[in-house]
Amino acid sequence: MASNSASQILAITKTAPYSKPMASRFLQSRRPYLNLCCLSQKFSNDNALFCLPNSKSFLLAKELEERNSNNHSPTLREICLDHVPGNVLRRLEEVGYLVPTDVQKEALPVLFSGNDCILHAQTGSGKTLTYLLLIYSQINPKKSAVQALIVVPTRELGMQITKVARMLAAARHMGPELEQKSYTVMALLDGGMLRRHKSWLKAEPPAIVVATIGSLSQLLEKQILKLDSLRVLVVDEVDFLFKSSKQVSSLRKLLTSYSSCNNRQTVFASASILQHRRFRHDCIQQKWTKGDVVHVHVNRIMPMPACLYHRFVICGRKAKHQVLLSLLQSDLPESGIIFVGEQSEKSKKSGQAPSTTAVIDFLRASYEGSLDILLLEEDMNFNSRAASLTDVRKGDGYLLVSTDIVARGIDLPETTHIYNFDLPKTAIDYLHRAGRTCRKPFSDKKYYVTNIILSEERFVLQRFENELMFHCEELTIETQG
Numbered sequence: 001m002a003s004n005s006a007s008q009i010l011a012i013t014k015t016a017p018y019s020k021p022m023a024s025r026f027l028q029s030r031r032p033y034l035n036l037c038c039l040s041q042k043f044s045n046d047n048a049l050f051c052l053p054n055s056k057s058f059l060l061a062k063e064l065e066e067r068n069s070n071n072h073s074p075t076l077r078e079i080c081l082d083h084v085p086g087n088v089l090r091r092l093e094e095v096g097y098l099v100p101t102d103v104q105k106e107a108l109p110v111l112f113s114g115n116d117c118i119l120h121a122q123t124g125s126g127k128t129l130t131y132l133l134l135i136y137s138q139i140n141p142k143k144s145a146v147q148a149l150i151v152v153p154t155r156e157l158g159m160q161i162t163k164v165a166r167m168l169a170a171a172r173h174m175g176p177e178l179e180q181k182s183y184t185v186m187a188l189l190d191g192g193m194l195r196r197h198k199s200w201l202k203a204e205p206p207a208i209v210v211a212t213i214g215s216l217s218q219l220l221e222k223q224i225l226k227l228d229s230l231r232v233l234v235v236d237e238v239d240f241l242f243k244s245s246k247q248v249s250s251l252r253k254l255l256t257s258y259s260s261c262n263n264r265q266t267v268f269a270s271a272s273i274l275q276h277r278r279f280r281h282d283c284i285q286q287k288w289t290k291g292d293v294v295h296v297h298v299n300r301i302m303p304m305p306a307c308l309y310h311r312f313v314i315c316g317r318k319a320k321h322q323v324l325l326s327l328l329q330s331d332l333p334e335s336g337i338i339f340v341g342e343q344s345e346k347s348k349k350s351g352q353a354p355s356t357t358a359v360i361d362f363l364r365a366s367y368e369g370s371l372d373i374l375l376l377e378e379d380m381n382f383n384s385r386a387a388s389l390t391d392v393r394k395g396d397g398y399l400l401v402s403t404d405i406v407a408r409g410i411d412l413p414e415t416t417h418i419y420n421f422d423l424p425k426t427a428i429d430y431l432h433r434a435g436r437t438c439r440k441p442f443s444d445k446k447y448y449v450t451n452i453i454l455s456e457e458r459f460v461l462q463r464f465e466n467e468l469m470f471h472c473e474e475l476t477i478e479t480q481g
Ligand SMILES: Nc1ncnc2c1ncn2[C@@H]1O[C@H](COP(=O)(O)OP(=O)(O)OP(=O)(O)O)[C@@H](O)[C@H]1O
Pocket: 019, 076, 096, 097, 098, 099, 100, 101, 104, 121, 122, 123, 124, 125, 126, 127, 128, 129, 270, 271, 408, 409, 410, 411, 413, 435, 439, 440, 441
């Protein structure tokens, strides 16, 4: 460790066990000494620079270093060493993934030892990185064949996972021996440009494919996509896919006919696997996985993250919009998602506008805050859906009005508030909607889920509370007009 007390800048070497959030948490416990807003950090290959604002910095850095030497909790690098290529590990550190989350700590050793795995951990706990690291440990970039396949329920989630997979593959510090060949990742998602994908698949199959089941099935049936060299198969949001009557038969076929569990490692991931013992049994019976599949269940007594704070407001149907507005005015979210129920077929047939439109129109007319008001729902075309998510990710702050289409897997870490304008249908849907916030694994900030309900819906919410073991606090709102 080197210190420069004049400028109070410290260079701490061998900081691998410390991520920015972890260092921040440590320093936060010494808040009287520090104004954390002034803390910044830069990572190079193995070193980090902590810029600390006052004369206590040397002391703190020394303590950090001591902890460093006493710390037995393995870093992500230590867990992945000998399995994941060095260029991917360096990329991990460049983007700030240094300390493993609980699911990464528990599941990666199991996965690296070759077991099939049911990854069952809270929303926002880092399951994506877990299975991507397994994939990078297994695939050979020099081989031109599909070696890993990730199946997802929606185009939006597929785009997000493709981005993370490509980000890990984009190694800037590769040695000359690795520079010639990098990992290729293809997104085969509903609404994509399938003709272009077909020629690409034939000419030079990518190492990793991220796919929705519909697009995937078409290409498998036409034998344009072959899975002979498949080493890892991941099914993300597995409970959702098995529940979907449209997708389940194609999924079963993929798991047993197009490839065999004996020739691949299989990973099923979700924050909600109901009757998980039964599911594991089915996995083995149906030969979706090998017989020694491991159920990695993290935080089993707490299905939802502890940093979520749940509230409800009871009001009449006509007052809901006004209550939402009052909540936005008092909460001042950094960014928020407003979940609205899907339009029923009956209401569609009668030519009524969907509830999302009514909420959007109301907010555009009445909301005077600085957040962008955006819409994302199934009935929009794929380009408009992508445009909404791009706008959301621009980082200027948003209020995203959406249906359950964004409830599964979508990672928008800036979201501080969730509003259930309409209650979800099931406790599992509640869990996934709520899980669109609280997505910074080492943060101890509080995040809010607020339910705007009619008095007769109170028992439904109470049922969710019992099932998911959380407490929801009543809020009274004074509305204008
Ligand atoms: N080791 C890590 N250190 C810091 N941040 C991490 C780490 N692992 C994952 N993250 C971040 O945590 C967030 C949530 O991760 P991810 O999307 O994988 O959650 P998930 O478990 O798949 O959640 P869901 O069940 O909702 O899909 C992401 O923003 C990701 O970048």
